[in-house]
Amino acid sequence: MIEWKxxxxxxxxxxxxxxxxxxxRDPVNEAVAWVSSLGLTGKxxxxxxxxxxxxxxxxxxxxxHPKIRLLIFDSHEIDFSSAPAETxxxxxxxxxxxxxxxxxxxxxxxxxxxxxxxxxxxFRSACSATDFEIxxxxxxxxxxxxxxxxxxFHFPELKSAAQAVPANLAVNIKSLAQGQLPPxxxxxxxxxxxxxxxx
Amino acid sequence: xxxxxxxxxxxxxFFQQIPHLxxxxxNHEVHVLVNESLRPVTELFPExxxxxxxxxxxxxxxxxxxxxxxxxxxxxxxxxxxLRLESFQEIQNxxxxxxxxxxxxxLQAPVKTGAQFQDGELVRARGAETYLNDVWGPSRRPxxxxxxxxxxxxxxxxxxxxxADNHRHGPVYLQIFTSDEKKNWPQDRWLQLARDIRExxxxxxxxxxxxxxxxxxxxxxxxxxEVLDWRDLQQALSRAKLVISGDTSIVHLAALCRAPxxxxxxxxxxxxxxxxxxxxxxxLWPEVACAPCRHSEMCGQRRHLxxxxxxxxxxxxxxxxxxxxxxxxxxISNVRGFEVLPGISARPLLAEAGQGLEQIWAQLVWEFYLGxxxxxxxxxxxxxxxxxxxxxxxxxxxxxxxETLNHKLEKTDEILEDLSFLIWNDLKTIGTQxxxxxxxxxxxxxxxxxxxxxxxxxxxxxxxxxxxVSDENRFLKLKNRKEALREAxxxxxxxxxxxRRMTQELSERxxxxxxxx
Numbered sequence: 146m147i148e149w150k151x152x153x154x155x156x157x158x159x160x161x162x163x164x165x166x167x168x169x170r171d172p173v174n175e176a177v178a179w180v181s182s183l184g185l186t187g188k189x190x191x192x193x194x195x196x197x198x199x200x201x202x203x204x205x206x207x208x209x210h211p212k213i214r215l216l217i218f219d220s221h222e223i224d225f226s227s228a229p230a231e232t233x234x235x236x237x238x239x240x241x242x243x244x245x246x247x248x249x250x251x252x253x254x255x256x257x258x259x260x261x262x263x264x265x266x267x268f269r270s271a272c273s274a275t276d277f278e279i280x281x282x283x284x285x286x287x288x289x290x291x292x293x294x295x296x297x298f299h300f301p302e303l304k305s306a307a308q309a310v311p312a313n314l315a316v317n318i319k320s321l322a323q324g325q326l327p328p329x330x331x332x333x334x335x336x337x338x339x340x341x342x343x344x
Numbered sequence: 345x346x347x348x349x350x351x352x353x354x355x356x357x358f359f360q361q362i363p364h365l366x367x368x369x370x371n372h373e374v375h376v377l378v379n380e381s382l383r384p385v386t387e388l389f390p391e392x393x394x395x396x397x398x399x400x401x402x403x404x405x406x407x408x409x410x411x412x413x414x415x416x417x418x419x420x421x422x423x424x425x426x427l428r429l430e431s432f433q434e435i436q437n438x439x440x441x442x443x444x445x446x447x448x449x450x451l452q453a454p455v456k457t458g459a460q461f462q463d464g465e466l467v468r469a470r471g472a473e474t475y476l477n478d479v480w481g482p483s484r485r486p487x488x489x490x491x492x493x494x495x496x497x498x499x500x501x502x503x504x505x506x507x508a509d510n511h512r513h514g515p516v517y518l519q520i521f522t523s524d525e526k527k528n529w530p531q532d533r534w535l536q537l538a539r540d541i542r543e544x545x546x547x548x549x550x551x552x553x554x555x556x557x558x559x560x561x562x563x564x565x566x567x568x569x570e571v572l573d574w575r576d577l578q579q580a581l582s583r584a585k586l587v588i589s590g591d592t593s594i595v596h597l598a599a600l601c602r603a604p605x606x607x608x609x610x611x612x613x614x615x616x617x618x619x620x621x622x623x624x625x626x627x628l629w630p631e632v633a634c635a636p637c638r639h640s641e642m643c644g645q646r647r648h649l650x651x652x653x654x655x656x657x658x659x660x661x662x663x664x665x666x667x668x669x670x671x672x673x674x675x676i677s678n679v680r681g682f683e684v685l686p687g688i689s690a691r692p693l694l695a696e697a698g699q700g701l702e703q704i705w706a707q708l709v710w711e712f713y714l715g716x717x718x719x720x721x722x723x724x725x726x727x728x729x730x731x732x733x734x735x736x737x738x739x740x741x742x743x744x745x746x747e748t749l750n751h752k753l754e755k756t757d758e759i760l761e762d763l764s765f766l767i768w769n770d771l772k773t774i775g776t777q778x779x780x781x782x783x784x785x786x787x788x789x790x791x792x793x794x795x796x797x798x799x800x801x802x803x804x805x806x807x808x809x810x811x812x813v814s815d816e817n818r819f820l821k822l823k824n825r826k827e828a829l830r831e832a833x834x835x836x837x838x839x840x841x842x843x844r845r846m847t848q849e850l851s852e853r854x855x856x857x858x859x860x861x
């Protein structure tokens with residue numbers, strides 16, 4: 146259950162089970178800083194955000210990048226019924242824009258099959274183990290599957306790093322493991338092309 | 345025929361490819377695969393159909409810790425599928441780097457030309473492809489520009505050399521900055537040059553990108569500084585009286601727009617490789633030991649030696665000569681001045697004053713050499729070409745030299761014919777009563793006359809050596825002689841062809857010169 150609060154500067158903030166879902170002092174400034182920290186170039190067509198919280202960061206993201214498609218994941222059911230009327234109204238408007246929302250248990254399942262054509266980012270409200278799992282699934286980073294991918298695609302130099310997936314190499318290995326990307330000749334050629342781009 | 349050209353290079357390179365694409369487009373439907381970043385530039389050349397390679401997006405997907413690698417796979421798969429549906433009959437690689445060669449392996453077409461992998465294995469390069477690999481090192485001086493060598497490698501139609509319109513009355517455009525700090529000429533020298541040219545009564549304008557405008561206005565506030573999009577830039581260059589620039593995409597676009605060009609090639613810029621493809625274009629290139637430096641590295645010197653060597657007076661003198669305000673007055677020793685001339689088969693040729701013929705000969709030899717599909721070891725032919733080039737360098741009159749050479753070649757032909765007769769006779773006598781190499785003395789006499797005829801070259805050294813070896817196995821000895829004779833005959837044939845071609849080239853040039861006069 147989300148508790149909605151109003152601070153002494155008249156900013157709305159909220160907490161769930163005692164944990165703040167956004168800055169209690171200045172959520173708007175926090176949202177602006179968060180969007181800046183993403184380093185978006187403006188050429189992105191899609192972005193996945195894990196964590197809804199009070200949605201201030203989502204509103205700010207939409208304001209700065211009105212054309213980008215937002216895939217929003219949260220391990221909790223999103224409920225704005227108890228939110229202040231103004232926030233609830235903005236949320237309703239926001240949902241009408243180019244947004245795809247996955248929440249609750251469904252979010253974890255969708256994360257496994259969703260291919261994001263752009264960055265996958267976390268907001269502070271995404272702090273539970275399930276949220277982190279959603280994030281990992283979207284990126285497809287998992288040590289065991291990574292080792293398997295190294296074997297499949299002949300990455301001997303990376304195999305030793307399988308216990309700690311390199312932060313600069315996001316490998317969607319869930320798909321390899323599930324057989325969506327068989328190591329056929331074409332796939333190997335595609336991999337060769339892609340490897341040239343990161344030499 | 346529907347042809348896809350893979351051109352994953354930068355804007356300037358793409359501009360250099362346009363004449364070749366147009367030549368190809370005369371008889372074929374041409375599609376071009378270019379980097380996504382070239383999208384605005386492609387609008388200038390609507391005669392081709394374009395496909396875009398999302399290089400930056402793929403790199404973001406691949407390297408960002410926040411992105412999913414599979415997105416890159418899907419993006420690439422989508423592009424491949426779109427290209428597959430086009431059903432190209434031929435794909436030509438005009439890029440010649442690892443990325444493009446891998447991509448060639450991935451794309452499907454009945455005919456694929458240029459550097460490529462096939463099922464994960466690099467296809468053995470031959471002729472012009474090897475030339476591109478071998479001669480494109482930082483310190484080499486190729487006889488052909490990049491695109492001409494690529495054109496030979498993929499055997500696409502040859503493009504003519506563009507000319508300049510020297511009768512314009514438009515502005516003189518200065519492009520101050522290049523994409524690379526080490527290729528830049530100091531801003532204060534540009535400013536001085538701009539002032540000097542304005543004093544000649546010319547309308548001087550400064551070109552810059554939007555992000556350079558603020559920096560530019562600090563010094564060039566007294567001049568008209570223009571920030572133009574590609575379309576407007578094309579129009580501006582189409583009426584320019586002169587364009588002065590470093591090694592940038594602007595010089596290559598100016599060449600397409602027939603604007604007279606003066607290039608200031610500094611840092612990693614190498615006129616032998618990227619001079620503007622325009623007959624009459626001039627290039628100034630400081631003669632410092634470290635130039636040209638490596639493209640991907642920063643200037644390794646404490647001072648920017650190449651830009652310091654190029655003073656304002658040198659550039660100004662060249663400008664004055666080009667615009668017809670006077671003649672060049674001073675020869676500055678540490679700066680080399682080049683002119684782009686029409687070379688063999690209308691390919692651009694970079695020559696300093698008085699060196700055109702040497703370059704023409706080098707191009708001729710290389711064109712012949714690279715155009716052959718060598719089935720055997722090519723070393724002797726390459727060596728012959730090199731020796732002949734050296735010979736030309738030391739000869740003042742090329743026409744006189746070609747006449748002497750023709751005469752010598754005829755004599756050589758006669759000797760080789762006699763040798764052939766003797767060797768065949770010897771071969772016929774094997775196993776007979778006369779099996780005693782009776783002709784040995786005659787063979788030695790003939791090879792000795794060959795040596796006298798060609799005292800300073802080693803064209804026929806293998807032949808001469810094989811005649812002098814005393815092998816116990818007579819059959820093996822004759823076999824060696826026969827092989828050496830075949831090689832010598834081939835060499836004579838090559839030289840005859842080259843000499844004939846050179847004589848023809850000289851006559852054509854003389855005719856053209858006469859017609860112009």
